[in-house]
């Protein structure tokens with residue numbers, strides 16, 4: 001994976017840094033990001049658009065992993081940013097990210113979040129529903145501001161992925177339905193409102209998608225409508241945003257395309273459709289999350305207890321689990337892992353990696369072929385860079401791990417490990433002393 005390799009001690013290295021040393025210095029569980037790989041992915045997307053001669057914005061979907069340092073890295077690479085909450089917006093602004101390149105998503109933005117985004121002069125709101133049209137235009141009016149918007153539509157595409165991460169089908173909580181006239185109604189309404197400038201359309205059909213068919217079908221449906229709306233309302237979309245969702249390789253069974261290849265296939269088709277319908281080619285925006293950070297992240301754990309269930313299974317427990325990576329429990333997500341002390345040693349047995357939470361479902365990997373190992377070894381789980389730390393939680397009052405960036409042989413701590421004090425920071429003691437039996 002990425003810049004991972006093995007050094008003369010036989011240890012796994014990432015970005016030229018010995019993972020065993022990282023575990024010693026920063027403790028475990030530890031999220032390690034190979035930032036060179038994130039940069040390569042970012043440049044790959046941008047170069048593909050450049051080669052196709054298409055004006056674009058590649059916006060990192062920061063829900064995949066947001067932190068001040070991460071946003072700064074995205075800024076260094078010249079990408080735009082997709083945020084979905086006041087918290088993600090706050091992080092971006094604190095990181096010094098150019099507000100004009102921030103796109104604000106969400107199916108239930110609050111008045112406070114909208115006001116915060118307007119005050120910051122962000123580049124674009126991705127408007128999801130009629131309630132938001134009214135709310136946003138109302139707040140714009142109060143503030144004497146205008147907002148650029150994209151209308152999020154659901155094109156009626158079912159991407160073949162896990163049910164929970166399907167978003168483009170009709171029966172979805174997101175967006176205006178493209179087929180039943182809702183999207184058109186939203187367009188007519190927003191074109192009429194002085195406070196809103198309609199830049200174009202947005203859709204996101206799902207996540208961890210391996211084929212381009214779904215993206216192309218969605219684009220076809222949107223472009224078809226754009227052609228009708230051009231004639232009916234003289235509306236020319238300046239922007240067509242095709243969302244994110246490009247799949248990555250978690251295990252040997254996954255066969256994604258190279259990130260640039262997704263873009264190449266989709267955009268080539270979009271270009272020819274635009275010609276067919278005699279429409280001016282809009283700017284194409286995309287919003288990759290997982291495909292920018294997913295395989296750049298590795299989690300290091302320390303191996304602890306084990307349990308043998310005769311003729312059934314060997315359990316091997318590590319010092320983290322669903323508190324730092326809920327994906328296996330939530331989506332049956334699969335990962336690969338090695339003993340970082342000797343990643344090249346041949347597997348000799350099969351174990352199932354358990355977390356330390358009080359819940360039977362807290363399993364990280366089922367039936368992992370593994371080499372000789374003992375308590376105290378470091379287990380490296382690959383491809384945890386998207387929706388890992390981002391979905392980490394304090395179940396069982398387990399502090400969230402630390403995050404380090406590694407590049408060119410250097411490691412930099414970018415998120416400190418939580419401590420017990422952090423866990424009780426917002427707890428208040430009981431003030432009222434009645435009702436007890438003691």
Ligand code: LLP
Pocket residue numbers: 061064082105165167204206207208243244245246287288289290291327331386387
């Ligand atoms: N744009 C929109 C509007 C989205 O809803 C999403 C993801 C993305 C972009 C980025 O998608 P990506 O390129 O990362 O696939 N927690 C789940 C994934 C949920 C994705 C939600 N939306 C997981 O751990 O797999």
